[in-house]
Amino acid sequence: MLQELSGMVWMGRETASEIKERLARHRSPFRLKHFFYQSNRVGVGSVPMVILLSVFVGLTMALLTGYQLQRFGLVTLVPAVVSVSFTREMGPLFTGIVLASRIGAAYTAELGAMTAGGEVNAIEGMGIGALRYLITPRILAIFFLTPCLTVIAVISGILGAAFISSLLLQLSYSYFYDQVMTNLLVKDLMAGIVKSFLFGAIIGTIACYKGLTVRGGAVGVGTATTSSVVMAVSTVIACDSFCNIFIVTFFP
Amino acid sequence: MSATPEKLIEMRGVKLQFADKVILNGVDFSVRAQEVLVIMGLSGGGKSTLLSILLGLLKPNAGAVFFKEEDLTKLSRPKLNEARTHMGMVYQNAALISSMTVRENIGLPLEELSDKNASEIASIIDQKLELVGLKDAGDKLPSELSGGMEKRVGLARALALEPELVLFDEPSAGLDPINSKLIDDLIIQLRDKQKVTSIVVTHEMDSAFAVATRMAFLDQGKIILEAAPGEFRDSDNPIVSKFLSSYTDHERSKK
Numbered sequence: 001m002l003q004e005l006s007g008m009v010w011m012g013r014e015t016a017s018e019i020k021e022r023l024a025r026h027r028s029p030f031r032l033k034h035f036f037y038q039s040n041r042v043g044v045g046s047v048p049m050v051i052l053l054s055v056f057v058g059l060t061m062a063l064l065t066g067y068q069l070q071r072f073g074l075v076t077l078v079p080a081v082v083s084v085s086f087t088r089e090m091g092p093l094f095t096g097i098v099l100a101s102r103i104g105a106a107y108t109a110e111l112g113a114m115t116a117g118g119e120v121n122a123i124e125g126m127g128i129g130a131l132r133y134l135i136t137p138r139i140l141a142i143f144f145l146t147p148c149l150t151v152i153a154v155i156s157g158i159l160g161a162a163f164i165s166s167l168l169l170q171l172s173y174s175y176f177y178d179q180v181m182t183n184l185l186v187k188d189l190m191a192g193i194v195k196s197f198l199f200g201a202i203i204g205t206i207a208c209y210k211g212l213t214v215r216g217g218a219v220g221v222g223t224a225t226t227s228s229v230v231m232a233v234s235t236v237i238a239c240d241s242f243c244n245i246f247i248v249t250f251f252p
Numbered sequence: 253m254s255a256t257p258e259k260l261i262e263m264r265g266v267k268l269q270f271a272d273k274v275i276l277n278g279v280d281f282s283v284r285a286q287e288v289l290v291i292m293g294l295s296g297g298g299k300s301t302l303l304s305i306l307l308g309l310l311k312p313n314a315g316a317v318f319f320k321e322e323d324l325t326k327l328s329r330p331k332l333n334e335a336r337t338h339m340g341m342v343y344q345n346a347a348l349i350s351s352m353t354v355r356e357n358i359g360l361p362l363e364e365l366s367d368k369n370a371s372e373i374a375s376i377i378d379q380k381l382e383l384v385g386l387k388d389a390g391d392k393l394p395s396e397l398s399g400g401m402e403k404r405v406g407l408a409r410a411l412a413l414e415p416e417l418v419l420f421d422e423p424s425a426g427l428d429p430i431n432s433k434l435i436d437d438l439i440i441q442l443r444d445k446q447k448v449t450s451i452v453v454t455h456e457m458d459s460a461f462a463v464a465t466r467m468a469f470l471d472q473g474k475i476i477l478e479a480a481p482g483e484f485r486d487s488d489n490p491i492v493s494k495f496l497s498s499y500t501d502h503e504r505s506k507k
Binding site: 014017018020021031113114117118119121122123124125126127128129133 | 347360
């Protein structure tokens with residue numbers, strides 16, 4: 001674990017030094033084309049899955065909280081509860097989990113296959129700087145696209161909740177909308193967005209590191225991919241808890 | 253301490269071990285500009301490892317590697333990358349980027365490391381493809397190529413940046429005689445016409461003697477013999493002569 005952490009720190013430091021050197025020579029540290037390609041994959045490609053998952057999670061949350069709150073005659077609180085918890089918590093977390101399994105696994109598998117096939121060494125041997133060339137567009141893409149996807153997740157989660165509320169809890173769309181607007185604070189939005197930037201960076205770093213340290217051919221690529229997803233998901237969840245503790249303590 | 257000017261690359265006392273296994277145990281050799289040094293040795297004897305060290309992909313446990321008077325083992329990554337642009341490596345398995353076409357593979361170092369524009373790069377790619385006789389294969393993916401073609405593309409890619417030193421890892425292993433001869437001819441052509449220095453690791457005797465200006469034999473992690481081809485052939489070193497004679501016996505038995 002410590003070895004992996006120091007490996008990732010080393011990777012980050014070396015990548016930064018390569019980028020610095022490129023900038024000093026007035027060359028772009030990565031190709032925009034690669035960045036857009038990866039962004040398309042991370043962002044556009046993940047939209048359907050994020051929407052689908054969020055709608056169902058939002059729907060379930062509204063339904064369950066609604067039934068519980070009905071007993072106390074507080075069903076009118078559903079929009080506030082669901083929108084705040086989705087914005088602060090569920091949106092970023094589920095986006096993180098979707099990306100860790102969809103994109104993290106892909107990053108590890110493709111970089112792993114390249115490592116196992118000697119392609120990474122070949123790129124390194126040409127003097128191109130494999131870390132900068134391979135990692136930078138990938139990590140930047142997931143770093144910038146996770147918050148965008150989080151916004152989509154939040155909107156679709158709240159829409160899912162509004163739909164089921166009007167259907168089963170007798171809360172009209174306009175009431176739901178007004179409640180969301182009154183109860184949702186900029187602070188909640190900020191908490192969710194900041195967290196999702198962090199999640200993106202974590203998933204990207206773990207996935208690239210695991211891919212570049214693959215050993216043992218095809219089986220090695222499989223093992224690394226599994227361990228990348230497991231590690232990314234658990235780190236994202238752990239990090240989420242710490243963020244929440246931090247936010248609740250310092251920005252009540 | 254630095255290499256003398258006429259030596260392009262020099263290894264001094266290079267030692268490398270993985271866990272308890274000693275791979276290289278004090279390797280010394282140097283290559284002057286426009287030489288072709290062929291390194292021979294038994295399989296698994298650390299020949300490919302030697303090339304990885306020359307390219308800075310592996311760091312030796314001890315010793316120094318001088319390339320143009322700079323110790324590669326002590327350079328920072330950016331400096332090492334700069335030095336690598338003056339070298340080209342042809343890998344045993346070609347190591348082409350499998351998701352890129354042949355043209356993109358050859359163009360990769362040019363796009364990343366030179367200031368040339370797209371049309372200049374395209375003309376260099378055409379020229380290199382023509383040099384290795386693969387003018388029509390430009391738009392194929394590496395998976396659609398045969399082993400010999402992959403190797404030739406690997407060579408074209410290694411030559412894209414006009415390197416001063418080219419490292420060949422088993423350039424003719426697993427190739428038919430015609431392809432093998434083609435690669436040998438390219439190495440000779442590079443030496444004579446483009447003044448390129450090469451280090452070739454091989455155990456194909458015919459190609460070794462065809463291209464070499466000097467030969468070295470690596471055994472038990474050390475260079476046990478370094479000589480001109482003629483002298484090498486007549487060597488009375490027991491291991492080298494056994495190596496050479498088993499090859500000749502094998503050839504004779506085929507006839």
